[in-house]
Amino acid sequence: MPLVSMRQLLDEAAKGGYGVGAFNVNDMEQIQAIMMAAKETRSPVIVQASRGARQFAEDLYLFRLIQAAAELNPEIPIAMHQDHGNSFETCKSAIALGYTSVMMDGSLKEDGKTPSSFEENVDVTRRVVDYAHERGVTVEGEIGVLGGVEDGHGAGGSGLDHITDPDQAVEFAEKTGVDALAIAIGTSHGAYKFTKKPDGSVLKMDVLIAIHKRLPHTHLVMHGSSSVPKDLQDEINKDGGKLNETWGVPVEEIQLGIRNGVRKINVDTDNRLAITGAIRKVFAETPEKFDPRDYLKPAREAMKKVVALRMTQFGQAGHAGDYAPIPITEIAKGYANGTLSTQPLVAAK
C-alpha cells in the first residue's frame, strides 16, 4: 500500500471515535518495532521524524526504510509525517521526499526556541498549507507552546508557560486551514513533565475540552504525550541508569482527550525508555556480549510492546482494514474543490 494521507487517517479516526498514535523514528529497528505492533494489533499508524531524526539518518535512508515498511505491510495504512517542522523550507523538503504529512510548528521562530507572534505563526503556517494542500499533503499546526527542550527544539521552561488560548485556537484554525491542530495544555517533551501524578492544576484538560467545543471538526493533537511509566523508569535505574523520579501524561487523561476531539497522540519518550532499559539489561546481565543484534533485538521487542499497548489504549487497534487509501492526487483535488479544506474552518458559536 502506498503511504496514506494523514488527513484520511484522522478523518477515519474521528468517524470511529478513536485516536492514532504518532511514533517517532530515527532508525530501522524503531520502524520495525512500530510495524510489528501495527501488524499484531491491526492498526493504522502515523510514523514521524523530527528534524534531528532526518539529520541523524541522512533523510533518504529513513524515507527508504518507511517505503520498505509500506511495501512489506500492504494491509497497514501508514502516514509519514514531519514532526515539528521549523520553517517553510523544512516542510517543503519533507514533501519533496514523499512525506504525506507535515507539521509546521510556527509557535516557535525558525531557531526552534523563541516563541513567535500569533501573526508570524499564522503567516508561515498558511503558506505551508497552501503549498502542501496543492500536493495532497496534510498539515498540522501548533498554537500555544509546549514546555521542555528535545534535541535543541523547544522553548524550555514549564508546560504552563504558554497554554493555548481557545479564542486564538479558533482564529488560528480559521486563518490557516490546518488539518490538525496541536495545542499546549501543560505537557512537555521528554521524560520530565510533572513532579507528581498530574491533576487539573498542571494538565489542562479543561482547556482542551473548551477548544474542542469551539472547533468540533478540527482534529486535535496532543504532543508530549508519553506516560513515562514507572516500570520503564525502574528498568533503566535497576541496571545503572540515573533517572530522577518523574511523571508523564496518564493514559486515562489521553483517553479523555480522545473523547474530546484528540485524534493524533505523539509518543517518543516511552519508546526511548523501553529501548534503553532493554539494552541496559543485556549489558548488565551478559557483559560478555558484543554482537549488536544481541541487544538491538530485545530493544526492538521492548519498543514493540509499548507501541502495541498504546495502539490498544488509543483505540486504533483493529481499524487497519476499515478503509481503502485515497491516492494523494485525489486528496489534492479534494482540497482544491473545497470538500476537504472547509471542514476545519467551521467554528462553533
Ligand code: G3H
Ligand atoms: O519533538 C520531540 C520528539 O521527541 C523528537 O525529539 O527532536 O530529539 O528527535 P528529537
Ligand code: 13P
Ligand atoms: P514525548 O516526549 O512525551 O514522547 O513527546 C513526543 C512528541 O511530542 C513528539 O513531537
Ligand code: ZN
Ligand atoms: Zn512534539
